[in-house]
Amino acid sequence: MKKVSTDAMEQVAEYFRALAEPRRLRLLSELRQAERSVGQLVEALGATQSNVSKHLEVLFDAGLLARERRGTSTIYRIAEAETLQLCDLVCGNVARIAARRAGRDAGLGGG
Amino acid sequence: MKKVSTDAMEQVAEYFRALAEPRRLRLLSELRQAERSVGQLVEALGATQSNVSKHLEVLFDAGLLARERRGTSTIYRIAEAETLQLCDLVCGNVARIAARRAGRDAGLGGG
DNA sequence: TCTGTATATCACTATATACTGATACATAGA
DNA sequence: TCTATGTATCAGTATATAGTGATATACAGA
Numbered sequence: 001m002k003k004v005s006t007d008a009m010e011q012v013a014e015y016f017r018a019l020a021e022p023r024r025l026r027l028l029s030e031l032r033q034a035e036r037s038v039g040q041l042v043e044a045l046g047a048t049q050s051n052v053s054k055h056l057e058v059l060f061d062a063g064l065l066a067r068e069r070r071g072t073s074t075i076y077r078i079a080e081a082e083t084l085q086l087c088d089l090v091c092g093n094v095a096r097i098a099a100r101r102a103g104r105d106a107g108l109g110g111g
Numbered sequence: 112m113k114k115v116s117t118d119a120m121e122q123v124a125e126y127f128r129a130l131a132e133p134r135r136l137r138l139l140s141e142l143r144q145a146e147r148s149v150g151q152l153v154e155a156l157g158a159t160q161s162n163v164s165k166h167l168e169v170l171f172d173a174g175l176l177a178r179e180r181r182g183t184s185t186i187y188r189i190a191e192a193e194t195l196q197l198c199d200l201v202c203g204n205v206a207r208i209a210a211r212r213a214g215r216d217a218g219l220g221g222g
Numbered sequence: 223t224c225t226g227t228a229t230a231t232c233a234c235t236a237t238a239t240a241c242t243g244a245t246a247c248a249t250a251g252a
Numbered sequence: 253t254c255t256a257t258g259t260a261t262c263a264g265t266a267t268a269t270a271g272t273g274a275t276a277t278a279c280a281g282a
Contacts, residue, residue, distance in 0.1 A: 015204065063204075150228065183279045
């Protein structure tokens with residue numbers, strides 16, 4: 001009888017929304033390897049500094065990233081290991097869905 | 112050295128985007144218990160038929176739901192068990208982030 | 223075919239947000 | 253203080269999408 005409140009539903013939706021942008025996934029992918037400064041991430045993505053900064057803010061606000069100042073730089077890193085676990089799970093789901101579709105398109109799965 | 116393509120990144124983002132709406136999470140929550148017709152879901156959510164139908168379409172397009180016609184009704188169900196696993200993982204993450212914030216607000220975590 | 227029911231889609235409005243260039247803010251060094 | 257560098261934020265535009273009521277489509281029964 002586990003009932004999920006509307007408020008919790010909104011928080012979960014916000015969490016997903018933070019992950020619902022290719023650029024932000026790129027940022028997580030970069031940070032997966034090691035912590036990085038904003039400048040390094042701008043370099044890696046080839047986007048504007050303003051844009052990267054804003055995306056980092058969204059991920060930080062959602063609780064996905066942690067940050068720390070070192071001199072004039074801000075260093076970002078992934079806040080929790082579970083975030084990566086989530087990305088892996090989703091990648092698996094997406095791959096499976098793509099495979100299912102491919103099978104259907106080829107007429108293998110039957111309908 | 113696992114490199115993720117931009118195309119895959121967009122697909123994953125689309126997957127997350129499908130989950131980034133409270134109403135769609137409500138729909139998944141309903142369908143978690145059992146398969147349902149559109150009408151039943153309209154009743155359960157108290158939303159308009161047009162709105163529910165559109166959200167179901169988004170979830171279906173993202174590969175999260177399966178559907179089947181029975182007479183004049185369309186019956187929707189969750190396509191894969193992994194989808195629920197994902198929601199559970201995210202709920203855990205959100206709860207942990209909320210707890211971390213609460214601790215910080217109360218000045219327990221130190222900064 | 224005609225009627226009723228269930229669902230999907232259309233036309234439209236309102237809102238959110240991704241993006242950019244310019245600018246403000248913060249820190250380091252001379 | 254002045255200059256340089258790194259980051260965050262502002263102002264403005266373009267686009268995506270959530271929401272609605274109205275309408276089209278699909279099926280069941282008489």
